[in-house]
Amino acid sequence: MAHAEAHESHTGLIWKVFGFLSLITVVEVILGIIKPASLHLTHFLGTSFLNWIFLILTLVKAYGITWYFMHLKQEKTSLRRAIVWTTVFLICYLTTLLLIEGNYIHDRLFPYVSWNYVK
Amino acid sequence: MEATVVTENSTEEVWSGGGKKPFAASYGKMMMWFFIMSDALTFSGFLVAYGLMRFKFLESWPIADEVFTHVPFVHGHFPMYYVAFMTFILIFSSVTMVLAVDAGHQMKKGKVIIYMLLTIVGGLIFLGSQAWEWKNFINGTYGAVMLQDGKIAQFVDKDGHQIALSDFVIKTDHDRVQQTRSTGLWFVEEAGTLPPYTLAEVVSSFNANPDVGLRSEEIDLEIKKKKILSREEANKYLARATDVVMGANLKVNEYGKTLFADFFFFITGFHGFHVFSGILINIIIFFNVIIGTYEKRGHYEMVEKVGLYWHFVDLVWVFVFTFFYLV
Numbered sequence: 001m002a003h004a005e006a007h008e009s010h011t012g013l014i015w016k017v018f019g020f021l022s023l024i025t026v027v028e029v030i031l032g033i034i035k036p037a038s039l040h041l042t043h044f045l046g047t048s049f050l051n052w053i054f055l056i057l058t059l060v061k062a063y064g065i066t067w068y069f070m071h072l073k074q075e076k077t078s079l080r081r082a083i084v085w086t087t088v089f090l091i092c093y094l095t096t097l098l099l100i101e102g103n104y105i106h107d108r109l110f111p112y113v114s115w116n117y118v119k
Numbered sequence: 120m121e122a123t124v125v126t127e128n129s130t131e132e133v134w135s136g137g138g139k140k141p142f143a144a145s146y147g148k149m150m151m152w153f154f155i156m157s158d159a160l161t162f163s164g165f166l167v168a169y170g171l172m173r174f175k176f177l178e179s180w181p182i183a184d185e186v187f188t189h190v191p192f193v194h195g196h197f198p199m200y201y202v203a204f205m206t207f208i209l210i211f212s213s214v215t216m217v218l219a220v221d222a223g224h225q226m227k228k229g230k231v232i233i234y235m236l237l238t239i240v241g242g243l244i245f246l247g248s249q250a251w252e253w254k255n256f257i258n259g260t261y262g263a264v265m266l267q268d269g270k271i272a273q274f275v276d277k278d279g280h281q282i283a284l285s286d287f288v289i290k291t292d293h294d295r296v297q298q299t300r301s302t303g304l305w306f307v308e309e310a311g312t313l314p315p316y317t318l319a320e321v322v323s324s325f326n327a328n329p330d331v332g333l334r335s336e337e338i339d340l341e342i343k344k345k346k347i348l349s350r351e352e353a354n355k356y357l358a359r360a361t362d363v364v365m366g367a368n369l370k371v372n373e374y375g376k377t378l379f380a381d382f383f384f385f386i387t388g389f390h391g392f393h394v395f396s397g398i399l400i401n402i403i404i405f406f407n408v409i410i411g412t413y414e415k416r417g418h419y420e421m422v423e424k425v426g427l428y429w430h431f432v433d434l435v436w437v438f439v440f441t442f443f444y445l446v
Contacts, residue, residue, distance in 0.1 A: 010221050018214045022207065029203040030446050032184075036171045051167060051446050058441040059424075062434055069217045077321050079142035079152075081403040091163045102174025109175065115337045115346075117355040 017068045024057050024064075122333045155431045158393075161434050165389065166442055169382045179270075180344070181375035183444050185281065189255045202444050205248045206436065207239045212241025213433040220426045223419025228408065232423060235405040238429065241396040249391050256383065257365030262314065263373040264321060266359045270346075271375050274325070275332045279347055284363070287331050288324040315365040322357050333357070336375050383443065384427045390439055394433045400425050 031039070031050060039050040067073045072080050144151070152306065164430045173180050184198040189200070219234035262284035263273045276282050297313040325331055333353035335346045348356060372380040404425050413419045 002175075011218065014214060014217050014221065018210065021210050025203060025206050026209065027214060028445060029199050035184075041341070047446075051309055054441055054445045058437055061437045065213065065414070065430055065434045065437065069213055069433075070427055071220075075144065076142045079144055083156060087159050090160060091167075094163060095167050095170065098171045099174055102171040105171075105175045106177050108394050110178065113179075115335060116352070117359055 013068065017064050021061055021064050024061050028054060028057055139282045143272050145420060147420065147424055148427070151427050155427060158431065159435075162386075162438070165382075165386050166438060169386065169442060172378050172382065176376055176378070178338050178340060179376065180338070181372075182343075184378075186374045187252065187254070187444065188260065189252075191251065199444065201252070202440065204218075205245055205252075206246070206440050208241055208245050209433050209436050212238045212245070212281075213375045213430050215241060216426045220419070220423045223413070223422045226414070226419070228411070228414055231408050233265070233403070233417060233424070235401060235408060239398055239401050239405060240392055242401065242429075246391060246394055246398070249387060253384075253387075256380070257366050257368060259364075259373045261373065262316075262363065262365040263370060264318065264357065264360040265362040266356060267361045267365050268359070269371065270379070271336050271364065272353075272356050273334045273345075273373070275334045275347060277330050277332070279332070279334075281334065281345075282331070284316055284321060284365070287328050288321050289327075290316065290320060291323070292320055312366070314365040316363055318360055318363050321363055322360070325353075325357065332354070360390070367429055386439060389445070390432070393435065397425075397429050397432050400428065 031053065036052065039053065040048055044050050044052060066084070072083070144152070171414075187202060188196045188198050189201060190197045212293075215234045215237040219231050219238065222234060223278065224231035243253075260283065261273060261281050263271050265271055274282050274284065274287065276286075298304075298309050304338075325333070332350075333348045333356055335348055335356070337346045338344065339346050362371070364371045366373060367377075367380040369377070369381055369384065371377060374380070404421055408422065413421060
């Protein structure tokens with residue numbers, strides 16, 4: 001067992017991680033409600049700064065959940081890599097292909113969508 | 120045949136994969152990780168499909184802030200608050216789950232019971248919240264008209280804030296009855312419940328009230344807001360209107376693209392089903408803890424394994440939250 005030696009309680013760490021995850025959620029929600037124009041209406045690498053902030057915070061949250069709640073941190077390095085690297089690679093691959101495709105469809109379709117009716 | 124014969128000594132061994140522990144993880148835990156990985160890929164497939172459609176309709180996708188604006192017992196426009204509460208509940212139930220696992224490592228049965236119970240309660244609150252969110256989405260908030268090409272047009276006041284049909288439409292026609300198979304044409308089905316007003320009432324009330332404006336589905340990408348039409352354009356839009364739409368279902372959606380509703384129902388529904396089965400499994404384990412199954416076994420690894428599943432459900436929600444409500 002990975003935890004064979006770890007019989008002491010991790011309660012303190014768990015509450016710390018909880019505080020951290022809640023804080024990130026609060027920041028996300030505040031930004032989502034206010035939507036500051038300086039972040040929301042500016043562009044950076046294909047989307048707005050605000051969206052990049054949301055994506056990065058989401059990944060940080062995912063890290064907190066998997067590493068500390070799902071105990072990936074305490075698993076053997078080989079098991080952790082077998083799980084994380086494989087999944088992350090496959091998801092990135094799928095996302096990249098499909099979003100490029102979506103963008104292409106949009107560029108082809110957009111000229112044919114009419115927003116003004118003649119009569 | 121001999122290989123499958125279970126002898127007295129090896130019962131435990133065969134069930135746990137022959138006693139070998141690759142990566143120093145038990146058989147059960149490894150299989151749980153296998154399942155979680157495949158489920159993670161399933162969910163990413165759904166979310167990426169949502170992304171594909173969103174990129175495809177970049178300039179006309181509904182704006183989430185304007186869709187999910189309800190808070191229980193309070194009237195008004197409150198984007199994000201309720202879903203933030205739901206996220207918080209799910210994270211909190213994840214914490215009680217991990218505390219249960221932690222107490223299990225120390226063989227403290229009483230603590231495991233309390234924390235498992237809190238986890239189950241958290242899951243039930245989340246599920247109830249999601250049902251409420253669905254109810255609001257299905258019943259709708261404002262109502263809109265649908266044009267013959269499937270576009271949605273919504274009504275706004277002078278300041279550009281969306282208003283409900285009931286705010287300006289004057290009822291003149293007689294109530295139409297909901298068409299059912301026995302009273303209507305057997306091969307035609309109505310898309311959802313009967314809207315509260317007829318199209319003629321909406322159009323005539325719109326013409327009679329110069330303060331009411333019409334909003335297109337198209338997003339002005341400069342300011343990321345839906346475009347408000349001039350009176351002249353609005354009349355052209357209304358001339359093409361075919362239906363009054365109230366609420367959302369798999370066929371119509373007053374908030375915009377029907378695809379948005381389809382994906383919302385499918386992805387949050389699939390996630391909700393995971394939460395539901397997670398609660399069921401948690402309840403089974405909860406009673407097993409109470410009757411002392413794991414105390415006798417000498418370890419609480421089963422709690423850890425259902426914990427993995429429960430945290431995974433939380434993990435998925437983090438992404439659903441981001442892609443449906445934030446981005």
